Structure formats: structure tokens, C-alpha cells
Amino acid sequence: MSAVAAQAPPKPSRWRSIPRDDRGMLVLPPVVVVLILAGYVAWRSSADLDDTEQRQLRWSTVRTQFVEHLELTVVASVLVVLIAVPLGILLTRGRLRRLAPVVVGVANVGQAAPSIGLLVLLYIWLNDYGWTGFGVAVLTLTLYGLLPVLRNTITGLQGVDPTLVEAGRGIGMSQLAVLVRVELPLALPVIMTGVRTALVLVVGTAALATFVNGGGLGGIINSGITLFRFEVMVAGALLVAALALAVEWVGRLLELLVRPKGL
Structure with a gap:
């Protein structure tokens, strides 16, 4: 018995289970971000700028x-997840399912606004x-970020195989237990794609x-436009x-970390 256990192949690491294309997307963005920041620092240290x-x-202004900008992003993103995911879950339960197309349609119209x-x-x-x-x-950013997470939450939960839900109910699991232990884990990859977007x-x-x-880095861009300074803009x-590349990379990393094994 021990000999068989000793000859058992090692479990593949999470990294090896990632498709080759996804590995590249986990490695490339940090490299690009480092190159951009290094280039900016080198240019800023040697550029001949006027007063x-x-x-x-x-440096203090940029910092x-x-x-x-980071605070705006973090606060708005947390609010988006806290609002969109529970709302998406509610819109896949019982009679509220009928409201899902209406809510998504309203969200689509809202996101289409400039x-x-x-x-303003x-x-x-x-x-x-x-x-x-x-x-x-923060309120504006939250409204704009709701649609991808809400839509993907609804799509992910609706895409769960009904037989798996019935199997969970058949072994005595409550509706909440089925949601937490069956539906959400299976829908999580789709939800995390919406979060990353x-x-x-x-x-x-x-x-x-x-x-x-x-606040935010838009102040530098606006100053460059207002003062007709192309370098600043x-x-x-x-x-x-x-920052967008770094945040997108963090989203991919989170998507990988929370994805249940085997999916």
C-alpha cells in the first residue's frame, strides 16, 4: 500500500494547470508596467522641463x-462588488427572475450615457x-462599474447545470447551501471576468x-491640456x-486564486 502511495504522481501545481495563453497574460502586464514606470522615471529625471x-x-504631486486615483478605484470597485453580486443573485431567484432583463437593460442604458x-x-x-x-x-464610478459584474453574475448563475442544483437539493442541502456550495463556485469564473472588466x-x-x-491622475492630463504642455499630458x-494595466493584472490574479480547482 505504501509502495503504491509512493509511486503516485505528484499533483499538478496551479501554475501548470493554467493554459499557456493565460500564463502569458499573467507575466506580460507586470513587465509592461515596470517598463512604462522605468521609462517615465528616466525621462522625468533627464528631461529639460520649464518651470x-x-x-x-x-514627484510629490504625482504621488x-x-x-x-487608487483610492477612487478601490472604493468604487468594492462598492460595485458589494452591490452587483448580491443584486445579480437576487435576480436569479424565484419571481425576481422576470426582472433580470429589465434591470440589465436599464444598466445598459445608464452605461451608454457619457x-x-x-x-457633472x-x-x-x-x-x-x-x-x-x-x-x-465614487458614485459615478460605481454606477459605471455595476453593469459588467451584474450581467456576468446573472449569466454565470443561469449557466449552472440545473441537474447539479437538483442533486444538491436531493441530498438535503438548503437553498442557501446550494447557492454557496454549488452555484457560486461554478459561476465564479464568469463573475470574476466581469469584476476584471x-x-x-x-x-x-x-x-x-x-x-x-x-482628485486622481486626470489632474495631470487636464493641466497638460489647459496649459498646452504636450509632455505633461x-x-x-x-x-x-x-495603473490600468496593473489593476487588470490584479484582477486576473484574483480570478486565478479564487477559481475552484478543476474548473
Whole structure:
């Protein structure tokens, strides 16, 4: 018995179970981000900038706006998951299933609206009630990020094999247990794809928060446009792109870590 156990092949690692194309997408984005940031640092240290450009691209200014952008992204993304996933679950239960197409349709219409217009309108409306630019920006980003997660949650749960659900109920599991132990694990890859899409969408849209004093790296881009400084505008755009790539990579990593084995 011990000899058989000793000859048993080792279990494949999670890395080896990943398709080759997915491995490349886990390795390439961090490399690209490092190259972008290294190039930016090298350019910033040696570039011949005038006083206005140096003021806009001070390390302290870039660091502050980077942290603000990250805060907007994290807060909005957490709210998106906390709202969209439970709502998607509810819209696949009982009589509420009939409302799923309506809710997704409304979300589609809302996401089709121009982000800058929604951001400014919400700021004009909510500023009278004491909302700050950061709060309005988070609300706008949350609304824009809801659709991918909500749609993928509904699609993932609806795609679960009904026979597996019936099997769970047949062995005495409650509806909640079936949801937690059968449906959600099977739907998780689809849900995480929606989360990753929402993360990238939120990072890009967060660049507009500067127009309502919400902070973020959009301030550098806006300064470059306003002051007619091409170098400043491109530097801000590169930093936003690097952050978007980094967040997309984090989303892929989370998708891999939470994916149940065997899927």
C-alpha cells in the first residue's frame, strides 16, 4: 500500500494547470508596467522641463494624485462588488427572475450615457446636499462599474447545470447551501471576468474625477491640456495606462486564486 502511495504522481501545481495563453497574460502586464514606470522615471529625471512643467510633474504631486486615483478605484470597485453580486443573485431567484432583463437593460442604458456628463450632473445636483467631489466621483464610478459584474453574475448563475442544483437539493442541502456550495463556485469564473472588466472601466473613468475636484491622475492630463504642455499630458496618460494595466493584472490574479480547482 505504501509502495503504491509512493509511486503516485505528484499533483499538478496551479501554475501548470493554467493554459499557456493565460500564463502569458499573467507575466506580460507586470513587465509592461515596470517598463512604462522605468521609462517615465528616466525621462522625468533627464528631461529639460520649464518651470510650469516641473511644477505639474513634481514627484510629490504625482504621488498624491496617484494615491487619490487608487483610492477612487478601490472604493468604487468594492462598492460595485458589494452591490452587483448580491443584486445579480437576487435576480436569479424565484419571481425576481422576470426582472433580470429589465434591470440589465436599464444598466445598459445608464452605461451608454457619457461619463463626463453624468459626473457633472451628479456633482451639480449632490453638491447642494454636501457631497464632495470625491463622493460624487465614487458614485459615478460605481454606477459605471455595476453593469459588467451584474450581467456576468446573472449569466454565470443561469449557466449552472440545473441537474447539479437538483442533486444538491436531493441530498438535503438548503437553498442557501446550494447557492454557496454549488452555484457560486461554478459561476465564479464568469463573475470574476466581469469584476476584471469593471476594474479596468473604473480606472479609466476615474481620470475624469478631476473635473469635479475628485482628485486622481486626470489632474495631470487636464493641466497638460489647459496649459498646452504636450509632455505633461502624455505623462499623465502613461501613468493612467500603467495603473490600468496593473489593476487588470490584479484582477486576473484574483480570478486565478479564487477559481475552484478543476474548473
